[in-house]
Amino acid sequence: MCRTVDLQQAVLARNDDSAQELRTALAARGTIAVNLLSSPGSGKTELLERELGLARERGVPVAALTADLATENDALRLGRSGVPVKQVLTDGLCHLEAVMLRGHLDGWLPQATRLLFVENVGNLVCPASYDLGESLRVALASVTEGEDKPLKYPTAFGLAHLVLVTKTDLAAAVGFDEAAFLANVRRVNPGVEVVLTSARTGQGVGTLLDRALAVLAGEPVHRPVMGRPAGHAHGAPLADHS
Amino acid sequence: MHEMSIALAVIEQVEQAAAEHGAQAVEEVLLQVGELAGVVPQALDFCYELACADTVLAGSTLTVEPVAARARCVDCGREWAVGMPPDLACPGCGGARTELLAGRELQILQVRWAADPVLARADQEG
Numbered sequence: 001m002c003r004t005v006d007l008q009q010a011v012l013a014r015n016d017d018s019a020q021e022l023r024t025a026l027a028a029r030g031t032i033a034v035n036l037l038s039s040p041g042s043g044k045t046e047l048l049e050r051e052l053g054l055a056r057e058r059g060v061p062v063a064a065l066t067a068d069l070a071t072e073n074d075a076l077r078l079g080r081s082g083v084p085v086k087q088v089l090t091d092g093l094c095h096l097e098a099v100m101l102r103g104h105l106d107g108w109l110p111q112a113t114r115l116l117f118v119e120n121v122g123n124l125v126c127p128a129s130y131d132l133g134e135s136l137r138v139a140l141a142s143v144t145e146g147e148d149k150p151l152k153y154p155t156a157f158g159l160a161h162l163v164l165v166t167k168t169d170l171a172a173a174v175g176f177d178e179a180a181f182l183a184n185v186r187r188v189n190p191g192v193e194v195v196l197t198s199a200r201t202g203q204g205v206g207t208l209l210d211r212a213l214a215v216l217a218g219e220p221v222h223r224p225v226m227g228r229p230a231g232h233a234h235g236a237p238l239a240d241h242s
Numbered sequence: 243m244h245e246m247s248i249a250l251a252v253i254e255q256v257e258q259a260a261a262e263h264g265a266q267a268v269e270e271v272l273l274q275v276g277e278l279a280g281v282v283p284q285a286l287d288f289c290y291e292l293a294c295a296d297t298v299l300a301g302s303t304l305t306v307e308p309v310a311a312r313a314r315c316v317d318c319g320r321e322w323a324v325g326m327p328p329d330l331a332c333p334g335c336g337g338a339r340t341e342l343l344a345g346r347e348l349q350i351l352q353v354r355w356a357a358d359p360v361l362a363r364a365d366q367e368g
Contacts, residue, residue, distance in 0.1 A: 007259055007350045011251050011273070095244055126244035129280045129348075151327035155280040158328065190331040190338030225313065225330045225340050226278060 015130055018098035022105075022133030026116070031109070033101075033116045034212050035134035037156050039149075040122030042142040043166035045074045046199040048119055051208045052081035060213065061112040065104060066119040067096050074119065084110050095126035098133050115212045124153035136215045138208065142167040143176035150184040158188040158226035162211055168198040189224050248281060248348070249289040253299055256353055260298045267356035268302040276347035277311040277326055302356075311345025 010016065026033055038044045048064060055062040063084040066074040075087030088104050090096070101118065109116065118134065120127040139160035141149045144167060150157035157163060163185055171178070178196070185194050193211075197204030215221055256271055275281050283306045290304045311324035315332035316339040324330060324345060332340050 003263075003265075004352050004354045005259060005263060006352050007255070009255050009350045011248055011255070011348045011350060014251065014254075093247075095247075097247070125280065126247075129244060129248075154327050155278060158278070158330065186331055186338070187329055188327065190340060225342055226328070226346065228341065 012129065015098050018102065019131035019133040022098055022102050023135065025102075026133065027135075029111070031113050031116055032135040032212070032216050033118055033133055034136045034138060034208070035127075035132050036117065036119050036138050036140065037124065037127050037160070038122060038140035038142075038166075039124050039145065039153075042122070042140050042145065043199060044119055044122070044140055045077055047140070047164070047166055047197055047205070047208070048117060049078055049081055050199050050202075050205045052078060052083045052085075052117070054206050055115070055209055056082050058209075060114060060209065061110070062115040062117065062209075063110060063113045064117040064119065065101070067121045069093075069121065078119075084108075084113070090121060093121070094123050095121055095130055096132055097130050101132050114216055115209075117212075124149075124156040128153070128155040128159060136161050136212055136221060138162045138164060140164045140166050141181075143171045144174050147177045147180040148184060150181070150188050154188045155226070157185060159224050160189060160192060161222045161224065162208075163189070163192055163194045164204070164208065165194065165196045166199070168196045168203055169200045189226065192222050192224060243285055243289075245282060245285040246289040246293065248286060249293045252290065252304075252350060253293055253297055255350060256299055257297060259353055260355070263355065265355040266298065268299045268353060269356040270303045270305055270354040271299070271350060272305050272307060272352040272354075274307045274309055274347045274349050274351050276309040276345040277324070278328060278342075278345040279348040281348060283308075307351065309344050309347045312343040313340050313345075314343055315340050 036044055052064055064078050065086045066078060067088040067090055068074055069090055069092055072087045075085050078085045086108055137160050139157045182194055195204050195207045287304055294300050313324050313330055314321045315337050317337040318335040320332060320334040322333055330340055331338055
C-alpha cells in the first residue's frame with residue numbers, strides 16, 4: 001500500500017533561483033558577471049590576466065574571482081594586473097554554484113565594479129550545469145585540445161554566449177584545423193560567435209572585454225539553442241534582451 | 243563529477259516534500275533526465291545511494307526516465323532527433339534558427355512514499 005505525489009520540480013531550481021537573484025542584485029548596482037568555462041590548462045588565466053590589464057589601462061572598473069580546488073596561484077597571477085582579485089578554494093568541489101559565489105562576493109566585491117569576471121573551476125562537465133547569475137557565459141578551448149572538444153563537451157559549448165579559441169600561436173605546430181573546430185561549435189551552438197585569441201601574440205586580446213562591455217551596455221546577447229528549450233521556463237540563463 | 247550535488251538537491255527536495263506530506267519513508271523517486279542534461283545516470287545512482295543514508299530516503303530506489311533530445315527548425319519546420327553529440331543546426335536547410343523541444347529536462351516527476359497504514363488511511367492513495 002503506497003501513495004505517490006507528483007512533484008514536477010526542477011532539480012536545479014534552487015540554484016537557478018539563487019542565480020537569478022544574484023543577477024538581479026548585480027544589475028541593481030550596475031554590475032554584470034562573466035562566467036568563464038574551460039578545461040584545465042586551456043589558458044583561461046593568462047588570457048584573463050591580459051584582459052584585466054587592458055581594462056585597468058582603459059579605466060574600466062573590473063574585478064575577478066578565480067576558483068580552484070587548491071592553491072592561490074591563479075589569484076597571484078591575476079593580481080599582477082592591479083585589479084581586485086579574489087581566490088576561492090572549493091575544497092575539492094568540481095564547480096561553483098550561485099549561492100557559493102554570492103557568499104564570496106558579499107563584503108568583497110568593490111562597489112565601483114562594473115564587470116566581474118568569474119574564472120570557474122577548470123572543468124568542462126560540471127560547471128556547465130550551474131547558472132552563476134552571469135550575463136555572459138564564455139567557453140574557451142585551446143588549439144592544443146583538439147577540434148572535437150565542442151562535441152565531447154556539448155553542454156559547456158552549447159550553452160555559451162561566446163566561444164574563445166586560445167593559444168592560436170601554437171595552431172600551426174599542432175596542426176589545428178580551424179574549419180573543423182568552427183563546424184563542431186556550430187553543430188552544438190548554431191550562431192554563436194567564435195573568436196581566435198593568443199595571449200602571447202595579442203591576437204583577439206580585448207575581445208572579451210569589448211563583448212562584456214557591450215552586454216553591460218544592454219546589447220543583445222546570443223541565445224544558444226540549448227539554453228532556450230521551447231516552452232520551458234528554466235534553462236534560459238539570461239533575461240531576453242531581444 | 244557534479245552528480246553528488248544533483249543527488250543532494252534531489253534528496254533535499256524530497257525531504258521537504260516528505261515533511262509537507264507527513265511521510266516517514268520513501269520507496270521510489272522518479273526522475274526525468276534529458277539526453278542533454280549533462281548528468282550520467284550511473285554516477286547519479288551511485289551518489290544517490292550514498293547520500294540517502296540516514297534520511298527518509300534511505301533504501302529508496304531512484305528510477306530515471308530518460309528523455310530523448312529533439313529539435314525543430316524555425317525556418318523550414320523540420321523536426322529531428324538531436325542525438326549525441328547533438329546536432330542543433332537544421333539538418334534540412336542548414337539554418338541556425340532552431341529550437342530545442344526536449345532534452346534538457348532534469349526534474350523530479352514523482353515520489354512514492356513507502357507503505358504506512360496510518361498515513362495511507364489519512365491520505366488519498368495513489
